[in-house]
Amino acid sequence: MKLLIIEDELSLMASIVQYFTQEKFGCDTAVSFEEGIRKIEDYQYDCIILDINLPGGNGLQLLRYLRQNKNRDGVIILSARDSLDDRIAGLDIGADDYLTKPFHLSELSARVKALIRRKYAEGASTLEIGILKVDLPSRSVFSNGQPVPLSKIEYDLLLFLMTNRNRVVSRQAIAEHVHDGPAEQIPSTDFVYSHIKNLKRKLKEKGCHDIIQTVYGLGYKLSL
Ligand code: CA
Numbered sequence: 001m002k003l004l005i006i007e008d009e010l011s012l013m014a015s016i017v018q019y020f021t022q023e024k025f026g027c028d029t030a031v032s033f034e035e036g037i038r039k040i041e042d043y044q045y046d047c048i049i050l051d052i053n054l055p056g057g058n059g060l061q062l063l064r065y066l067r068q069n070k071n072r073d074g075v076i077i078l079s080a081r082d083s084l085d086d087r088i089a090g091l092d093i094g095a096d097d098y099l100t101k102p103f104h105l106s107e108l109s110a111r112v113k114a115l116i117r118r119k120y121a122e123g124a125s126t127l128e129i130g131i132l133k134v135d136l137p138s139r140s141v142f143s144n145g146q147p148v149p150l151s152k153i154e155y156d157l158l159l160f161l162m163t164n165r166n167r168v169v170s171r172q173a174i175a176e177h178v179h180d181g182p183a184e185q186i187p188s189t190d191f192v193y194s195h196i197k198n199l200k201r202k203l204k205e206k207g208c209h210d211i212i213q214t215v216y217g218l219g220y221k222l223s224l
Contacts, residue, residue, distance in 0.1 A: 001116060001156060002026045002044070002177055006036040006059065007051040007078065016049065019105040020112075024139070024152055026180045033057030040066055040073070043176050046119070047074040047112050050095070052086050060089055067094040074115040076108070113137070120163050129162055130224040132208055143206035153178050154199045157192075161212060161222035170219040196220060 003025050007013045010031070017027045028043065030036040033056035040048065040062075048066075052059040063075060077090040077098045087098045096115050099108055117136055121127045127134045133142045139155055141148040150158065156178045161169060174196075175189040200212050213221045 001046045001159075002028065003112070004028045004030065004036075004039055004043070004045040004048045004073075006030045006039075006048065006054065006062070008032065008054050009051070015105060016108065019109065021180075023109060025112075026156075026178070031055070033059075033062060036062050037065065040071060041069075044173070045073045046116055047076065049076050049078065049108070049112070051078045052080070052083065052090070060086065060093060063090060063093045063095055074112075074119050076111055076115065078103075120159070127159070127162060129165060129222075130208075130211070132162070132203075132211065134159060134162065143203060143208040146206045148202055148206045148208075150199065150202060151195075153195050154202065157195055157199055158222075161220060164222070166221065166223045168215045168218050168221045174220065 001024075003020055005013055005016050005027060007016070008031050013029060013031070017029065020027050028039060028045070030039050033054045036050070036054065050059045050063060054062070059077060063077070066073070066075065075095045077087070077095045079086045079090070079098055079100055081100050087100075090098055096118075097111050099111060117125060121136060125136050127136065131144045134140070135142070141150055141155065141158060157174060160174060160177050171189040171192045174192045175186050178195070179186045196212065203211060211222055211224060213223065215221055
């Protein structure tokens with residue numbers, strides 16, 4: 001799961017990143033309006049945590065830009081305590097949720113996870129395709145009811161393919177999605193190949209055959 005945190009208060013940013021890294025999210029960061037725009041243009045995120053008052057522009061403008069140009073990434077806005085107008089405007093423009101500063105990181109985490117459940121499993125806590133079942137809160141995968149032990153990257157990879165079911169996903173998109181840390185630091189996409197191979201092997205061992213296909217020259221596709 002990949003988060004983008006757009007926030008110019010560096011100490012708050014650091015504590016959000018630390019908290020979500022422990023919760024096994026990949027965190028990318030932007031500290032200004034410009035940097036935020038650049039990141040959302042170039043990469044896809046499961047959830048964007050967006051501060052309203054940013055150097056170089058307003059978070060609401062950034063949200064408007066995001067919604068006008070493609071993007072269905074989940075957005076939680078962070079607003080000052082006294083700015084009811086910002087919260088209403090934010091929800092109108094298409095934020096999925098908001099949180100008023102100051103807040104507890106555990107609450108932000110609960111909101112992020114609820115948003116991801118709504119986005120990926122339409123509110124349910126499990127995602128099922130054929131004999132494969134993913135329990136989102138516990139990050140557990142089952143094939144025909146048998147647990148499939150996966151590493152963090154393999155789990156993120158499987159979930160990414162499942163949520164893009166029947167679509168070809170490029171190796172580059174997978175690399176950006178499962179890589180921890182800033183997207184521009186991905187050394188090469190070669191590591192995707194070995195994770196796909198291990199994931200396929202582990203699924204096969206539990207009776208789930210040929211669910212992930214290689215589409216030569218393009219990427220990978222999950223279908224049943
Ligand atoms: Ca700010």
